Amino acid sequence: MRRRQEHKGFSDKKLFEETENKDKSYYYAQVDLYLESGQTQRALYQAIRNIAYNEDDPEAYINRARVYEKLGRIEKAILDLKEALRIAPDNENALQRLNVLERLNKPEHPSGDPS
Numbered sequence: 653m654r655r656r657q658e659h660k661g662f663s664d665k666k667l668f669e670e671t672e673n674k675d676k677s678y679y680y681a682q683v684d685l686y687l688e689s690g691q692t693q694r695a696l697y698q699a700i701r702n703i704a705y706n707e708d709d710p711e712a713y714i715n716r717a718r719v720y721e722k723l724g725r726i727e728k729a730i731l732d733l734k735e736a737l738r739i740a741p742d743n744e745n746a747l748q749r750l751n752v753l754e755r756l757n758k759p760e761h762p763s764g765d766p767s
Contacts, residue, residue, distance in 0.1 A: 678707065683715050687722060695719045708741050710736035717749065726757045 679702050685696035699716035707714045717732035730753050736746040 676702075677711075678713060680715050683719060687719065692719060692722055696723070708739060710740040710746060713739070714743070714746050714749065717746075717753075721753065726753055729753055730757065 679698065682698045683695045683702070686692070686698060696716070696719045699712070699719045702709075702712045703716060713732040713736035717729040717736070718750070720726070720729035720732060730750065733746045733750040733753065736743055737750065
């Protein structure tokens with residue numbers, strides 16, 4: 653009961669932000685661990701949560717883009733990378749990843765022309 657009273661009045665977001673300030677890389681690393689262990693749905697859940705609490709951090713969007721890429725959802729990954737670049741236009745990681753994914757996502761022969 654005492655613990656509940658100590659945190660009464662704080663939203664979950666506030667508590668999360670306080671923890672994030674200590675070391676938000678922990679939460680981003682969770683996404684990596686889930687991906688490495690093949691738990692892509694858990695990785696996606698954590699990546700979405702990271703964005704909810706860090707919507708102005710381009711790394712949160714880059715992280716979720718990696719999950720979408722792993723899931724084969726290239727269009728969604730591209731959208732996240734574009735959002736990361738909207739926040740931080742000079743982010744080299746996002747720029748490089750976006751270039752690669754856009755090339756992969758292009759049809760080999762536009763408009764049906766095989767040449």
